[in-house]
Amino acid sequence: MSAGGDLIEKTAERHLREPWDELGLAGDRAFAYQRAGATFGIWIFIASEVLFFGALFLLYTAMRLEHAADFAIAARETNIVYGTLNTALLLTSGLCAAIASQASEQKGLQRLTLWCLGATVLLGLAFMAVKGVEYREDIEKHLLPGASFALKEPTTQLFFGFYWLATSIHAIHLSIGIALVVRLIWKEWREPGFLFESPQVEVAMLYWGFVDMIWIVLYPMLYLDGRAG
């Protein structure tokens, strides 16, 4: 076990940061503590993000309560094929992210970690590509709120106002997630072995999971309303 102990000791050396390196704890304990702190920090940030999107969902709820019929009409105009495809892409990326997060903590699974991170990025990019195609179709169908809006019912524009806003805020979050994962891959490429036990993997993957979950709420709001029954 001495080799394993060495590896852990080295990992701690590589990843330990101020002020966690001066707690008077042994290297591996200090590192475990730093890991826990980093994970805790991102959870607090996610709590903050929940309130951010919570306000967005509240907006939708309030508007839909006032204009339920128009919202059903407008929601039928979104493209459910793209929406569903994107849901599948994003959920699969979430699976890869979860595997990467777990694999990064296991010795000998560095290759798997790297492959899963790569797959996560590619699926995220595929989501963005599909979204781009969908946006183009929406613009061609005159679904941008404004003078040349396609639907007659006045408050359908509210729905599409929300649609553009919510999907673009989600896309910004996803882009940040992609950037974080690309950064991890780049770090591993610069310094092989970086990903092993790095707290940054779990932090980035928790954020990725959160962005996935937002989409799971957005999907029924934007694509399924008005299509049931």
Next chain:
Amino acid sequence: MSGASSDASTLANPRELDLGLPVSYLAEGRSVASWLFTTDHKRIAILYALSITFFFFIGGAAATLVRLELFTPEGNIVGADTYNKLFSLHGIVMVWFFLIPSIPTTMGNFLLPLMIGARDLAFPKLNLISWYLNMAGGLLTLAAVLAGGIDTGWTFYVPYSTVFSNTFVTLAVLGVFVSGFSTIATGVNFIATVHYLRAPGMTWFRLPLFVWAMYTTSLIFVLATPVLALTLVLVIAERTFNLPIFDPARGGDPILFQHLFWFYSHPAVYIMILPAMGVISEVITCYARRRIFGYSFMVYALVAIAVIGFFTWGHHMFTSGMSPFAALVFSFLSFIVAVPSAIKVFNWTATLYRGQIGFESPMLYALGFLGLFTMGGLTGLFLASVPIDVHVQDTYFVVAHFHYIMVGASVSAYFAGLHFWWPKVTGRMYPESWARFAALLMFFGFNLTFFPQFIAGYLGMPRRYYTYPPEFQVWNVLSSSGAAVLAVAYLMPLGYLTWSLFFGGRALNDPWNATGLEWRTTSPPPRQNFFGNPQVLAPPYDYHPEATPPGDEPRIAEKGALT
């Protein structure tokens, strides 16, 4: 003090124990880059202190012009548009770039790790980033001012801010939005630090109340700020892309904006007052030489204010046409939040009981806080009652009320803390008699400025107008004269504190003979804060349990450079 040497290791008093610590954080690197790229929480606190001082005087200059215009009933100095821009500038800058960051980012940043025996905050780089975000936000907002100003008031109410205003709303709102990330980052950092970096023996119920105040404030930072962020995104989106979200003409709901805005902005009031309460708990115990009365209830009260504060936002909207039942609930909850506030006021008062009270300048500011906070809080109960609120809605009564809390209480506490910890932060003593004079002048100037506004408001003088009926002139002359006094009182610390940096006597490690870990290191502390790993063996505020200290000890053992 006789001839302070330039040698950093020279002790202020030769009888003081030489802690043998490395050079102070101020001496470690003197280049500009060593400040701009620092991850030292103490240096970041100084960066914040410089930026909020800058914003404080910008906001103050706007307020000065507002009060100058209101000296006479006619519009003599500025027109309606300029007046609107001036009070908007004053509100936006003072709320978002002075009051909200004031105590948490300066004293919180500096003291939180010191008070819990940590080396730094949990995420030092994030801490630095948060200062840059704050600066970026502030400069964007200032850019909006330089480009021509913004006239929506600090609340950005729709549909005025989205449909009608032709000023630089988007830029200013963007600035506030960016600064929101800064406060969220600070909140995450503080919460993680308190959870993970407490020294051995520093249990939750041994935390100084200032740390508890930072913790509860951070909870509000993290949970309320994102709602404001989204609301501002909606305003920007509606202005830029002509979305119909808040536009009643196209089915949108402007009242929804008010709900979202006040869901943040009411808790934001507690962001401004909770840190102040933390400072006062430290100062009053030290200068009364007493344990805090009812420590655990002080903690529960902080938590209760933070939690209940999230459910009272509707009292800003009693006249918006909300259902009377909703108004009743919000009114009730607003009364409830007064209970923990009252617990705190009574406990501070009880702490003074049989204490060895001294009137050093931080204590004068703290006692000023007590009075002004009580005034502000009690008039808050007037406003929480629906019938009175409807009567005085949008009058100077409301202006006076929130200035008593936000300026009277919060800014007094800011100055109390500034003077209390100045020796620790800078290693220098300020001239005590000047500080006492400034404290008294500030209290007097403040009351002269804002008490007449209660009367003018109750008599029906509306807010946000640059002219007013002549019968209100006497109150406005009083108020504007008070503002002049207040301006002098605010400028004085700028003068003598700056003077003390160069000519003040060297401070002892613990000039006030205070308890608390931050006094168990050098003044100013070294980069690593402590030598070795501090251990905490006793609860906070370990002052004399009864009125007199043991034996013939003087009230404060070593007075340092106090004259």
